[in-house]
Amino acid sequence: MIVVHGASASPFVRKVLVALAVKDLPFEQIQQIPFARDLVYRKINPLEKIPTLQDGELTICDSTVICEYLEDAYPQSSLYPKNAVDKARARWYEELGGTRVAELAAGIFFQRFMRPMVLKQETDEELVKKIVNKQLPPMLDYLECQVPTEGFIFGDFMIADISLMSPFVNASYAGYEIDSARWPVFSDFVGRVKSHPVVNKVLEAEAVLMGRR
């Protein structure tokens, strides 16, 4: 049985949950929090990040490493394109979604959701403004030119689509929505990915956990 360690509201765990759903793989999930100084968890993930995946004797960390493994080990319903050039482009989008895009979205999420709702601290509104007005726009300008006006990036729904959408779920918990007048193509794309039946089901389950349903 596959075991996923990681809280559902993480953009990285969400990516893995969608990948498992696309491949229709049964699994058990442990709602592990990252950086919790949990000595048992540290043994399986020295970085104390989430997610970690266990499959039989194998223990691997990092959502990208996990999704690549799922693709290799369970090739049904491909998550990555087959040809080398498209696969490279898909990996680059996955990397971008998991680094800069995730960092910016996490900044908004932390300030406007975690601090007031969980940590009972004040939001640093200056920092949020900097992210929303200065740091995100060049990235959204770039993404606006990368995604299609219809359908998904490589035709079929794949990891690149999930990766670029996932951070914006966290941003939306914090009240941020992409300005559809300024970035109509990317805004529509994110909406289309969220509405994909597999993603929608994962998001519905997450909403229940987050107390939103």
Next chain:
Amino acid sequence: MIVVHGASASPFVRKVLVALAVKDLPFEQIQQIPFARDLVYRKINPLEKIPTLQDGELTICDSTVICEYLEDAYPQSSLYPKNAVDKARARWYEELGGTRVAELAAGIFFQRFMRPMVLKQETDEELVKKIVNKQLPPMLDYLECQVPTEGFIFGDFMIADISLMSPFVNASYAGYEIDSARWPVFSDFVGRVKSHPVVNKVLEAEAVLMGRR
């Protein structure tokens, strides 16, 4: 013709240079510096990091995405194991080498090499002590149990070996060497990877660029 954008002394560029050498692929290199506010470079890499690889019409960023592409497009002399479980383990080591291990080594390199030698600033010795005495040891304890006492991680010399070694080249520019009494297995392993003929040639060329030969 393949073009690599990135300065040779980057642990990530070095990884790609070794990968290209393993596969015996001809390429042109531009000694691009990261975060240089270079508007031309920003168009091909929105993160302004290095390396970026161009191969015909394809432009991709991130050393892992690049090495995966080289493996897919030029399958001679494999950089990754073939079976799914070992490939996943290899990717995890590559991820670890490129994240936490690289960050810690970069901290030493920045404080003890870049600040005094390039930026004409003082080294923050407290920060270096924290990295060397507190942050690196648990990582080295982990790595000590992951690498073999002889040969390379997956038998043949591969990306996992390069990835775990590369950050320590930068640390060594800053005078840091792994304590071989405390971590004999990992220390030997790093030495063995550096001595591999392909790596040695890349390191020799780098030493010339760094004014060390």
